[in-house]
Amino acid sequence: MTAQHHEGFEQHVRRYLYVFYALLFGTLITVGASYIPFGNHAFNIAVALCIACAKAFLVAGFFMHLISERKMIYGLLGFTVFFVLGLMVLTLSAYADFPPLTVTH
Amino acid sequence: MPKTSRPKTNPADMDIPYTVQPREDTGLYNAKVGVWLFLASEVMLFGALFSSYILLRVGSPEGYWPRGWLNVPVGTVNTLVLITSSITTVMAWASCKMNQFGRFKVFHACTLVLALMFVCIKSYEYHDKFTHYEITLQDGRIADGHIVENNPKTDHVVISGRYVQDRRDLYDLEARKAPHHHEEIRISRSQIEKMERYGPWHNTYLAIYFTLTGLHALHVIGGAIVIGFLWGPGSKMWETDPERFTNRVEISGLFWHFVDLVWIFLFPVLYLI
Numbered sequence: 049m050t051a052q053h054h055e056g057f058e059q060h061v062r063r064y065l066y067v068f069y070a071l072l073f074g075t076l077i078t079v080g081a082s083y084i085p086f087g088n089h090a091f092n093i094a095v096a097l098c099i100a101c102a103k104a105f106l107v108a109g110f111f112m113h114l115i116s117e118r119k120m121i122y123g124l125l126g127f128t129v130f131f132v133l134g135l136m137v138l139t140l141s142a143y144a145d146f147p148p149l150t151v152t153h
Numbered sequence: 154m155p156k157t158s159r160p161k162t163n164p165a166d167m168d169i170p171y172t173v174q175p176r177e178d179t180g181l182y183n184a185k186v187g188v189w190l191f192l193a194s195e196v197m198l199f200g201a202l203f204s205s206y207i208l209l210r211v212g213s214p215e216g217y218w219p220r221g222w223l224n225v226p227v228g229t230v231n232t233l234v235l236i237t238s239s240i241t242t243v244m245a246w247a248s249c250k251m252n253q254f255g256r257f258k259v260f261h262a263c264t265l266v267l268a269l270m271f272v273c274i275k276s277y278e279y280h281d282k283f284t285h286y287e288i289t290l291q292d293g294r295i296a297d298g299h300i301v302e303n304n305p306k307t308d309h310v311v312i313s314g315r316y317v318q319d320r321r322d323l324y325d326l327e328a329r330k331a332p333h334h335h336e337e338i339r340i341s342r343s344q345i346e347k348m349e350r351y352g353p354w355h356n357t358y359l360a361i362y363f364t365l366t367g368l369h370a371l372h373v374i375g376g377a378i379v380i381g382f383l384w385g386p387g388s389k390m391w392e393t394d395p396e397r398f399t400n401r402v403e404i405s406g407l408f409w410h411f412v413d414l415v416w417i418f419l420f421p422v423l424y425l426i
Contacts, residue, residue: 057251061244068240075232075420079225082425089426096421103417111243111410118180121189128193132200139204143211 067110074103173396188404192411195372199415202365206422209357219358221326222351224278228424231274232416235373238267239413242380242406249399254391257402261384264409268377275370282359285351286312287323290344297323298335310348311339362423369419372412379405 078099086092109115114125171183179186210218245260281299288296288310298314313335317323349355353363383398383405390398 054251057247061247064240064243064247068236071236071239072233075229075236078421078425079229082225082421093426096426097418100418100421104414107239107410107414107417111239111413112407120179120181120186124189124193128196132196135197135200136204136207139208140211143208 063110067106070106071103074099074106078103173394173400182400184400184404185407188407192407195411199365199368202361202368203418203422206361206365209361213357216321217324219324219326219356222358223362223424224281225424227274227278228420231271232420234267234271234274235413235416238264238271239410241267242409246399246402246406249391249395249402252395254388258384258388261380261402264380265377265384268373268380271373272370272377275366279363282351286310286314287349287351287355288312288340288345289347290340291346292344294318295320295323296338296340298338301337308343309339309341310345311337313337365419365423369412369415372408372415376405376409376412380409 078096081095081099082092084092086095114121169183173182175181176183241260241263245257245264248254248256248260284299286296286298286300290296295317296312296314297317298312300310301313302309302311315335316338351359353360383402387401388398390401
């Protein structure tokens with residue numbers, strides 16, 4: 049193993065540590081934000097999910113190396129995201145598709 | 154029938170291909186393609202359950218979706234535990250890449266301890282729910298709290314909790330509100346109309362909570378078993394084929410990060426919002 053290779057990984061390790069600190073910070077921010085009354089509960093939900101998405105990006109991007117992955121993996125994940133979103137949209141659209149005269153809450 | 158003799162094969166030619174070297178068409182070693190395909194199926198699995206959660210929540214009547222039923226500090230600690238296990242996992246892989254096997258052992262031992270901590274904390278939370286009862290009395294009141302005494306041979310049960318007139322009073326227990334006064338309540342069995350634990354059968358919130366967190370906990374246990382194998386007996390491969398071993402560590406790490414990723418969404422969805 050060359051010294052250059054070793055040094056390259058030392059840089060990676062530093063980056064992992066920064067990501068780790070960001071994730072810890074993100075967790076505390078998520079909890080803190082949930083105690084702030086933004087006036088509308090939907091806004092609280094949006095804030096919590098935005099922070100969760102940012103944390104998910106850090107884990108997937110850096111710990112799972114997705115920011116520098118091969119095209120094949122991006123293609124595979126692209127299909128997955130498409131089908132998951134389709135699944136959610138179809139499920140939720142079913143909620144708005146009650147037959148006439150259905151009693152809802 | 155004439156016997157057909159098999160041609161002699163060199164054992165070196167029987168090795169599984171592309172365990173270390175990337176394939177020309179994918180640019181990746183095979184196990185990495187395999188684990189990403191597996192993770193894609195996992196995304197679909199948890200995606201289906203998350204959409205079920207959304208459907209149940211959107212469809213619940215106003216004021217009947219529980220809030221504040223889970224212990225936020227305990228959930229926060231568990232989140233921090235899982236995030237820390239993610240960094241130790243990636244550090245274990247980086248240690249292999251830097252040819253530091255001793256450091257790999259230390260980091261993955263930490264991962265295993267953290268996985269165990271996560272499961273223990275989750276078990277504590279489950280125990281808390283399974284000892285929590287909602288008792289409907291014949292006079293219409295509801296007693297709600299944790300069981301203190303429930304001996305079938307006696308004519309009474311004792312809980313540490315409170316009485317409410319309306320079930321809706323039990324649904325919003327946000328921590329920012331004034332804490333409820335809990336006291337020890339002794340209830341005669343003859344007064345009890347219905348007595349039910351806070352298990353998955355109690356309501357849709359607990360059903361989806363136990364389904365999501367239970368499935369996630371199974372993933373944690375499964376991942377910990379694989380990591381435990383690589384840390385213990387599987388680590389012998391480091392002596393014979395360190396590159397292949399490093400790839401195995403990477404693959405198990407990808408699964409572990411996915412488990413962390415799922416929890417990153419489960420925590421705010423179930424505990425905070």
